[in-house]
Amino acid sequence: MIIDCHGHYTTEPKDLHRFRKEQTEAVKNKSPLPSKASLKMSDDEIRETVEGAQLKLQRERGTDVTIFSPRASGMGHHIGDESVSLEWSQICNDLIARVISLYPKNFIGVCQLPQSPGVPPKNSIAELERCITKLGFVGCNLNPDPSGGYFNAPPLTDKWWYPIYEKLVELDVPAMIHVSGCCNPAQHTTGSYYLNADTMAFMQLIVSDLFKDFPTLKLIIPHGGGAVPFHWGRFRGIALNSGRPELDEIMKNNIFFDTCVYHQPGIDLLAKVVPTDNILFASEMVGAVKGIDPKSGHYFDDTKRYVENAAGLSAADKQKIFEGNAYRVYPRLKDTIARQAR
């Protein structure tokens, strides 16, 4: 079984965009918010949005299951206040649940959280709990920068975040550290901002005692770990100079990178420096980079090809990356796949 641990619902029904636009305008103009009841998204329309996109690509590329969450750039935690973020998150998470109810064999749910700048992460616990226990999701996306581009939240290792980690541990689900759309003109959402947040998060974690406090907490850093594998020696050196152990040791049961790296030499490097046990297969499709690489003739985000062709990975390594590691990182995944396949 090939499990893609990083997919977003980026082909949402049109009326969702209409609603969000109205919600955003209302926030800006301090006018009445649109009604949730106004949303019109039929099952047929939802089917249409995934049949020609995620499902088609799953079939073409030969992947089986996608761990699926709302569009990351759409979370927009910086838009409006906490209540706006909560309503929007509930709508987006419920929509993921509807996609799953239509295609239970193809998608497994991960939720967005109703974060908001300056609001304690503990306020996101109720929605997290609802998504895991009521909707049957297996994890969440945690935004380390609800400001949308200014990196002004406390580091992920600050006690500010501890209540949400306690709940993650209690529910036995991991978080993918994932920022949302960037409202800072200096950073490009998918080009620099996502990667910068990944690099920032890793650096925060490796010089902290977070995993002494939460030995079973599992955090996924997407997009191959940002800049980290390319600068593995830099991060190793800084860790060792700070009296920390080797990165392999620090990452061991707690930090995982995905394979959203869109060229063969990048995946080769990832496979070479990062322990195989800490790599999860993912493509981020349909996502950050659409289109076909004119040099290879294949989709940039068809990462399965790169993993299959990666220098130095044995068949057993590939099995871990494609499937085995995912069960370890998402403890609820195996049962959820079995339940949804019934």
Next chain:
Amino acid sequence: MIIDCHGHYTTEPKDLHRFRKEQTEAVKNKSPLPSKASLKMSDDEIRETVEGAQLKLQRERGTDVTIFSPRASGMGHHIGDESVSLEWSQICNDLIARVISLYPKNFIGVCQLPQSPGVPPKNSIAELERCITKLGFVGCNLNPDPSGGYFNAPPLTDKWWYPIYEKLVELDVPAMIHVSGCCNPAQHTTGSYYLNADTMAFMQLIVSDLFKDFPTLKLIIPHGGGAVPFHWGRFRGIALNSGRPELDEIMKNNIFFDTCVYHQPGIDLLAKVVPTDNILFASEMVGAVKGIDPKSGHYFDDTKRYVENAAGLSAADKQKIFEGNAYRVYPRLKDTIARQAR
């Protein structure tokens, strides 16, 4: 000849730190600023600070000349106002000139600029001009985020920056895009902040028309280009999807990466994906990562070894990286080396 294009004076005389500490405290307390005349740094002391560090490492590693600028993390553009930044920059640049006057065969000067948050970059022109024409420097470090960690300056492609580019072009000198010390607790100065600024800058440049407006402007993105080579496919895909040409074409005569990447697989990747013509040898010594890699037995920042051992680089490629490209990127370099060697 082996030219290291990225070295900082990170072993400054003690009294410089005393002065800066007093200056910073005075800014904080709104008390009188320390006098520049109080600074006591003898030639002997300056000799001592480099003999056991940069010069020793040049000899041991077999590099010939270092393009040398004030400590990057020490620029501290967010400290105090424009006049504080100007005085501090003049002191730091004059100190580089003194090091060069003592070791003209070993060091070539690059200046820091008296930037300050919210202050137009054009206000840095006078100090740039002084350093190039009076002190004989060959380039400058340009900080894309004078806030020290919040990335809230206009993108480098904004007209805000154009006056400084006009002067760079007129003087025929390049700028290295380099942030300073980070005052944002979410980002680690040398671990994530430097790399994030590099990645941010590259992304700004590749979707802009900056080099149509300044066809001869040369910008160096240090630390191997941040996350870019590892995510070469991602950036290629985003560029092509935005109707831009291939990255090779975009970078051609305008964007250059250095080799401050502290492990062999990283340098191998850099050499594989980035055009050889756009790579400059550099070590950032004595810099971000001190100490010896316990696995290799060599200094992390001894990047000459990695370049020498890089898979797929011919002798001609290595000559370009070690020497040839530097003359192209720093048009004043050849004459300056000759003049200082007399």
